[in-house]
Amino acid sequence: MIDILSGYTFLIVAFGTVILAFASGVIGTVSVIKGQSLIGDAVGHATFPGIVIAFMLVGIRDTFALALGALMLGIIAFFIIQLITEQSKITLDSALALVLSSFFGLGMALMSFVQGNPDFDGTQGLSDYIFGQAAYMLRSDVYLIIAASISSLLIFSLFYQQIKIYIFDPIYSRSIGISNPLMNFMILAITITLIAVGLKAVGAILIVNLLIAPAVIGQLWSNRFFHVLLIAGTTGAAAAFIGTYISTAGDDIATGPAIILVLSAFVILSLIFSRKGLLSRSIQKRKAGERT
Amino acid sequence: MMIEVLFVLIVTAMATSLLGVFLVLRGMAMVTDAISHTILLGIVLAFFITNDIRSPWLIIAASLVGVLTVYIIELVSQTRLIRQDAAIGFVFTALFAIAIILVSKYAGDVHLDLDVVLMGEVIFAPFNRIEIFGLSIPNALWQLSIILLINITFVLLFYKELKITSFDPKFAYIAGFSVAFIHYALMTLVSVTAVAAFDAVGSILVINFFVAPALTAYLLVKRMGTMIMLALFFGVLNSVAGYYTSFYFDLSVAGTTAFIALITFMIVFLFNPNGWVSNRVQKARQKKQFNRAMILMLLNEQSHESLTQEEIMTHFNLTPKRFNRHIDHLLVNEYIEKHNEKYRLTRRGVEFTHYTRIKYELPA
Numbered sequence: 001m002i003d004i005l006s007g008y009t010f011l012i013v014a015f016g017t018v019i020l021a022f023a024s025g026v027i028g029t030v031s032v033i034k035g036q037s038l039i040g041d042a043v044g045h046a047t048f049p050g051i052v053i054a055f056m057l058v059g060i061r062d063t064f065a066l067a068l069g070a071l072m073l074g075i076i077a078f079f080i081i082q083l084i085t086e087q088s089k090i091t092l093d094s095a096l097a098l099v100l101s102s103f104f105g106l107g108m109a110l111m112s113f114v115q116g117n118p119d120f121d122g123t124q125g126l127s128d129y130i131f132g133q134a135a136y137m138l139r140s141d142v143y144l145i146i147a148a149s150i151s152s153l154l155i156f157s158l159f160y161q162q163i164k165i166y167i168f169d170p171i172y173s174r175s176i177g178i179s180n181p182l183m184n185f186m187i188l189a190i191t192i193t194l195i196a197v198g199l200k201a202v203g204a205i206l207i208v209n210l211l212i213a214p215a216v217i218g219q220l221w222s223n224r225f226f227h228v229l230l231i232a233g234t235t236g237a238a239a240a241f242i243g244t245y246i247s248t249a250g251d252d253i254a255t256g257p258a259i260i261l262v263l264s265a266f267v268i269l270s271l272i273f274s275r276k277g278l279l280s281r282s283i284q285k286r287k288a289g290e291r292t
Numbered sequence: 293m294m295i296e297v298l299f300v301l302i303v304t305a306m307a308t309s310l311l312g313v314f315l316v317l318r319g320m321a322m323v324t325d326a327i328s329h330t331i332l333l334g335i336v337l338a339f340f341i342t343n344d345i346r347s348p349w350l351i352i353a354a355s356l357v358g359v360l361t362v363y364i365i366e367l368v369s370q371t372r373l374i375r376q377d378a379a380i381g382f383v384f385t386a387l388f389a390i391a392i393i394l395v396s397k398y399a400g401d402v403h404l405d406l407d408v409v410l411m412g413e414v415i416f417a418p419f420n421r422i423e424i425f426g427l428s429i430p431n432a433l434w435q436l437s438i439i440l441l442i443n444i445t446f447v448l449l450f451y452k453e454l455k456i457t458s459f460d461p462k463f464a465y466i467a468g469f470s471v472a473f474i475h476y477a478l479m480t481l482v483s484v485t486a487v488a489a490f491d492a493v494g495s496i497l498v499i500n501f502f503v504a505p506a507l508t509a510y511l512l513v514k515r516m517g518t519m520i521m522l523a524l525f526f527g528v529l530n531s532v533a534g535y536y537t538s539f540y541f542d543l544s545v546a547g548t549t550a551f552i553a554l555i556t557f558m559i560v561f562l563f564n565p566n567g568w569v570s571n572r573v574q575k576a577r578q579k580k581q582f583n584r585a586m587i588l589m590l591l592n593e594q595s596h597e598s599l600t601q602e603e604i605m606t607h608f609n610l611t612p613k614r615f616n617r618h619i620d621h622l623l624v625n626e627y628i629e630k631h632n633e634k635y636r637l638t639r640r641g642v643e644f645t646h647y648t649r650i651k652y653e654l655p656a
Contacts, residue, residue, distance in 0.1 A: 032375070032378050035375055035377055036377070037375070037377050037378045037381045038322050038377045038380060038381050040381070041322075041325070041381055045496070080558075083568075084561065087561075087568050087571070088511060088561060088567075088568075089510075089511075090507060090510065090511070091319055093319050093320075093321050093322050093377075094316050094319070094321040094503055094507055094510075096321070096322060096325075097321035097322055097324065097325050097499055097500075097502075097503045098321075098500070098503055098504055098507055098553075098554065098557060099554070100325070100499075101325075101496065101497055101499045101500030101503070101504070101550055102500055102504065102550050102551050102553060102554030102557075103551075103554075104496050104497065104500075104547075104550065105497050105500060105546065105547040105548065105549065105550025105551040105553075105554075106547065106550075106551040106554075107547070108494075108497070108544045108546065108547030108550075109538070109543040109544050109547035109548045109551055110543075110547075111544070111547075112542075112543050112544035112547065113541070113542070113543055116542055205329065205385060205388060206385055206388070206389055206392075208381050208385050209381070209382060209385035209386065209389070211381075212378050212381040212382050212385075213382050213385075215378070216374050216378055216382060219373075219374075220373060252396055252397045253393055253396065253397060254392060254393065254396045256389070256392075257388075257389035257390070257392045257393045257396070258389075258393070260385055260386060260389035261386065261389050261390065261393070264382070264386035264389070267382060267386075271368075271371070271373060271374075276373060277373070278371060278373075
């Protein structure tokens with residue numbers, strides 16, 4: 001066990017995923033409380049054409065360029081989603097489904113163009129993008145994750161009061177001069193950044209879980225915003241560490257899915273055993289029944 | 293032979309967009325997205341047992357997992373501990389993660405290409421053929437045609453029930469319709485259709501085939517019957533356009549079709565009679581009319597009977613360009629006249645302001 005824990009690959013991967021999971025847990029909480037948790041899913045899929053375009057333009061598999069391409073397309077997708085929901089009777093739910101699948105389709109079309117073209121070589125498979133390939137994470141990838149996560153957390157803590165007011169009382173926040181669209185965009189921009197840098201670690205689809213599940217756990221254990229954030233970040237980080245360990249120790253278990261499964265186990269445990277969970281609820285019901 | 297690809301695409305589009313109408317009306321688009329991901333788990337599990345990618349057990353197992361996904365999501369959100377959208381996001385990624393671990397752990401022993409399952413390739417459909425009544429047709433075309441027929445039968449049989457439960461589930465429940473039955477029957481068909489289509493369009497893009505035509509139709513019409521017809525029409529249109537575009541540029545057929553669906557949607561979104569562009573034009577026109585009416589009203593006041601250009605511009609905070617446009621219009625229509633560099637109302641202008649006051653319900 002000790003030699004796994006001190007192995008170079010393990011340290012690199014664990015460091016990257018733990019920090020990413022902590023930041024995702026904290027930032028994802030905002031979207032979950034606002035009822036927009038699936039925007040992360042939509043944007044995650046929408047980053048795919050961005051990666052292919054970045055690859056076509058830059059030509060090499062430079063993580064930074066790919067993340068930048070992912071970020072751009074994610075933002076475009078977000079604006080299209082907003083345009084559609086604000087200017088027509090179409091609901092957020094439908095707009096998300098439409099945009100995520102269409103952008104993914106664009107990515108596939110571009111990908112088939114790249115793969116059929118001898119000018120481009122060294123393309124990665126789609127599965128690498130969707131599931132991540134944490135085992136091949138380099139030091140530079142981890143630096144990128146650290147830079148993105150720390151700046152995200154920094155921006156978040158700088159605007160902590162404004163974000164808090166914006167989440168829980170949008171009307172009051174507007175009346176004291178906080179721009180709600182700007183806040184919304186800021187949160188989304190941070191989310192997209194985390195998705196973009198996290199693609200290599202856990203992949204496009206599974207990072208949605210990293211954004212949602214920790215927030216769900218946090219909300220099950222506490223009602224105070226700050227505590228929810230803290231719990232979300234910590235459980236995310238813990239799951240990332242355990243998941244990375246499992247995937248390194250067992251053979252042929254991909255890191256991303258391993259982390260997600262650990263996190264899902266945490267959610268199920270919290271659903272049952274937490275303060276607001278099913279167990280304490282049924283105990284309370286029984287007590288209430290005894291009294292009458 | 294290539295034209296068969298187009299047929300497969302069209303049948304897929306019709307089978308999916310028919311059900312897509314109800315998914316959109318019920319706000320279940322993202323639940324369908326979840327299903328289209330989790331059927332992978334069913335496919336993988338059934339594949340490990342049967343070791344045959346064409347086995348009908350794959351469809352059955354995958355459909356079961358699809359319905360199970362809907363059930364778990366509902367179970368979790370019914371506890372009211374987790375919001376529905378968070379429940380969707382958490383449940384489907386967890387099931388998807390299990391599928392991936394299974395594949396990555398055992399993919400070495402068996403032949404199951406994840407790229408093909410996720411992306412699908414309708415191009416390969418004609419290679420897998422089946423003999424029906426002495427006719428050799430692609431297996432996918434045969435399968436999807438049957439599913440299309442089942443879907444049409446379902447919609448025709450339960451048209452009234454689907455309509456009521458989609459628009460007013462509470463009333464439907466009180467009126468004695470079995471809301472749960474219709475719901476799960478619909479979700480079962482969605483799962484079956486998604487599984488059958490994954491071969492052709494891949495498990496992620498199938499969501500596009502479900503919702504994009506239905507949403508495009510939703511922008512245009514208010515009646516459910518017409519919406520279904522239009523959705524089918526857009527589904528076919530996207531398929532044909534996607535097919536020829538992808539052949540021309542040598543691209544992935546399903547991917548191109550999905551993106552063309554977004555283009556179709558955006559064109560309708562922007563240019564339909566109640567769309568974005570006509571709203572903008574209408575707003576601009578109203579603003580212009582209002583500004584002109586306000587200039588006339590100002591000139592109609594006793595103390596402002598004749599004003600210079602400067603005075604009007606500062607009063608309304610107008611740029612010279614905009615001022616000229618308004619004043620030219622008013623001069624040409626003889627609402628105002630220019631006299632010694634000052635503007636004042638004509639008789640026609642006075643009458644017009646009188647009616648404007650009535651129109652905006654101002655004291656005359």
